[in-house]
Amino acid sequence: MGYLGKLFFMAMTAVFINNYVLSRFLGLCPYLGVSKKLDSAFGMGMAVIFVMTMASAFTYLINTYLLVAYNLQYLQTIAFILTIAALVQFVEMVIQKNAPSLYKALGVYLPLITTNCAVLGVAILNTKATWNDGTAYTFIDAVLNGFLSGIGFTLVLLLMAGIRERLEYADLPVNMKGMPIGLILAGVMALAFYGFMGFKI
Amino acid sequence: MTFLNELTKGFIKENPIFVIVLGMCPTLAVSTSVNNAIGMGFAATFVLICSNIIISMIKDITPDKIRIPIYIVVIAAFVSIVDMVMAAYTPALHKSLGIFIPLIVVNCIILGRAEAFANRNTVLSSLADGIGMGLGFTFSLIIVATIREILGSGTWLGFKVMPVTYDPMLVAILAPGAFITLGFLMGMMQMMKNKRSR
Numbered sequence: 001m002g003y004l005g006k007l008f009f010m011a012m013t014a015v016f017i018n019n020y021v022l023s024r025f026l027g028l029c030p031y032l033g034v035s036k037k038l039d040s041a042f043g044m045g046m047a048v049i050f051v052m053t054m055a056s057a058f059t060y061l062i063n064t065y066l067l068v069a070y071n072l073q074y075l076q077t078i079a080f081i082l083t084i085a086a087l088v089q090f091v092e093m094v095i096q097k098n099a100p101s102l103y104k105a106l107g108v109y110l111p112l113i114t115t116n117c118a119v120l121g122v123a124i125l126n127t128k129a130t131w132n133d134g135t136a137y138t139f140i141d142a143v144l145n146g147f148l149s150g151i152g153f154t155l156v157l158l159l160m161a162g163i164r165e166r167l168e169y170a171d172l173p174v175n176m177k178g179m180p181i182g183l184i185l186a187g188v189m190a191l192a193f194y195g196f197m198g199f200k201i
Numbered sequence: 202m203t204f205l206n207e208l209t210k211g212f213i214k215e216n217p218i219f220v221i222v223l224g225m226c227p228t229l230a231v232s233t234s235v236n237n238a239i240g241m242g243f244a245a246t247f248v249l250i251c252s253n254i255i256i257s258m259i260k261d262i263t264p265d266k267i268r269i270p271i272y273i274v275v276i277a278a279f280v281s282i283v284d285m286v287m288a289a290y291t292p293a294l295h296k297s298l299g300i301f302i303p304l305i306v307v308n309c310i311i312l313g314r315a316e317a318f319a320n321r322n323t324v325l326s327s328l329a330d331g332i333g334m335g336l337g338f339t340f341s342l343i344i345v346a347t348i349r350e351i352l353g354s355g356t357w358l359g360f361k362v363m364p365v366t367y368d369p370m371l372v373a374i375l376a377p378g379a380f381i382t383l384g385f386l387m388g389m390m391q392m393m394k395n396k397r398s399r
Contacts, residue, residue, distance in 0.1 A: 023376050025230035029309055032225060074285065077303045078277040085270050114269070117226050117307040124300055173388075175395060179222060180388035187380030194377065 006131065007144065014148035016196040020118050021156045022189060027118030031157055032182055034109070041161035045154030047109045049147065051091065052119055055084050056146025059123035060139055080123050088114045122149050159189065207329035211337030217310045218341040219390045224310040227301050228342055229379040235358045238346035240294045242339025244287065244302060246332070248279045249311050253331035256319040263320070272315045273306065280305045310338060348382050349373045 020026045027048070034044045059080050067073050092110045095103045113119060126142040137145065163185060172181055217223050224245075231241040255275050256263075263271055284302045287295040295302065305311065314334055319327040350356060353374030355363035363369075372378045 025226050025376065025379070026304075028225040028229065029223070032222070074281065077281050077284065077306055078274065081273055081277050081306050082270070085273055114273075115307045115309055115312055117304045120304060120307050121300060124303055175392040176388045178391075180384045180391060183380050183384030183387060187377040187384060190375075190380055191372070191377040194375070 010141070010145060011148050012196075014145060015152035015155060016193065019152045019156060019193055020121065020149050021153055022186070022193045024121070026121040027116050027153055030109075030112060030116055031153075031160065031186070032179065034112075035157055035160040035164055035182070038158070038161045038165055040109075041157045042154075043105050044109045044112075045150075045157050046105075047113060048116065048118070048153050049150030051084075051088060051110075051113045051116075052122055052150040052153075053143060053147040054087055054091065055119050055123055056126055057139070057143045058083050058087055060126060060137075060142040063127050064139075076124070076127070080120060084119055084123065085114045118149070118153055122146050156189065156193075160185065203326065204329050207326050208333040211330075211333035211335070212340060215334075215337075216341055216390075217313075217334055217338050218345075219387055221310075221313070222387075223313050224308045224338065225383075226304065227308060228345060229376075229383060230301055231298055232342055232346040232349055232379060232382075233353070233374045234350045234356075235343060235346045236294070237297055238342040239339065240287075240291070241298055241301065242335070242342045244283045244298075245305055245308060245311070245338055246335025247283055248276060248305055249314060249335040249338075250328065250331035251279045252276045252311055252315060253319040253327040254324055256315045257322060257324045257327035260320045268320065269312075269316075272312060276311055276315070277306045310334065345379075345382055345386065348386075349378055353378060 014020075018024060021028065021031050030044055030048070035041050062079055062083055063076070067076060067079060072079075088110055092103075095110075122145065126137055126145055129137050129145070131137075131141075160182075164182065167181065167185075176184075211217065213220075215221060218225075218228050227241055227245070231237045252272070252275050256272060259271075280303060283305070284295075287298075287302065314330060318330045322330070347357060350358075351362060352370045353372070355361060355367045355369050370378075373382065
């Protein structure tokens with residue numbers, strides 16, 4: 001299997017087979033909270049892709065050249081969450097200054113991302129993940145994995161928002177409206193995504 | 202009286218999972234067995250109590266603008282302690298909870314209580330709030346886990362409770378079962394609430 005084949009494998013895993021939301025249960029708060037409208041779901045998805053990619057890059061560098069190099073792995077949780085919080089703040093300031101229109105679209109969602117467990121989850125899993133042959137992720141692999149996981153998150157967020165927009169007009173029992181039906185919907189979607197597990201690449 | 206109020210509100214009235222809907226990720230992920238649920242619940246409760254105490258102690262000297270990063274550092278410190286203690290004394294549980302132990306840092310319940318309660322209340326009532334909310338979280342986790350473990354593997358806390366002929370419903374301990382179980386439980390909560398208000 002060449003490098004491209006490996007990348008294809010990684011993409012399929014991150015987007016479909018081991019989707020962060022539906023099979024790893026990461027990032028559920030925004031998944032359930034921001035999926036009522038299609039455009040806000042899109043904005044959130046873009047912001048998550050961006051932050052996840054950046055966070056994967058920075059945490060990989062910090063982990064390799066600071067924590068592992070000086071034997072400080074026990075500080076991983078603190079170091080990673082601080083990096084992500086600082087990164088989100090920084091990204092917010094840069095976008096606000098240089099791309100006001102983008103800031104308008106993403107602005108509200110950026111601070112929320114600090115506490116999106118999918119971002120910290122990707123960063124931690126990148127340090128533990130290995131290829132099939134047992135080699136650890138390189139810098140490029142980690143960044144790509146962050147990017148692809150973001151895509152997987154956005155995909156299910158958009159699917160969910162599309163369904164929930166139509167659900168507004170459905171005649172539901174009063175008690176099931178809102179969060180309960182949202183969760184059951186997520187369950188049915190997760191069931192559908194289980195079908196991808198049969199794929200052998 | 203107020204101390205008792207803070208202590209008990211986490212169970213029903215302000216239950217963090219069913220009513221405030223916070224901390225969904227660990228709820229769904231670790232509720233595959235009651236054992237995991239108890240482990241996760243107590244780990245989160247410990248962090249919640251400690252961070253609530255510290256944050257309410259330092260609330261007067263915390264600059265408003267950078268309070269969130271400060272809270273996160275306080276929480277992350279306690280999470281690291283829990284992580285290391287569990288790795289040392291309960292390695293099996295530590296392994297089955299896996300990545301969700303470091304992820305207690307971003308559990309919205311803990312940051313949410315820091316922001317909504319501990320930074321404007323006294324140390325004593327923050328302590329009560331931490332205990333109440335933490336136990337409420339553990340309690341709800343155990344309910345979800347009970348349903349999933351009985352349906353999905355026919356056991357409760359490892360003991361066989363279903364008859365031998367019971368064919369486990371595997372889907373209940375997989376991801377879809379988690380969503381659907383919690384969906385129905387929340388529907389039931391809403392039903393109870395609507396009945397009471399009528």
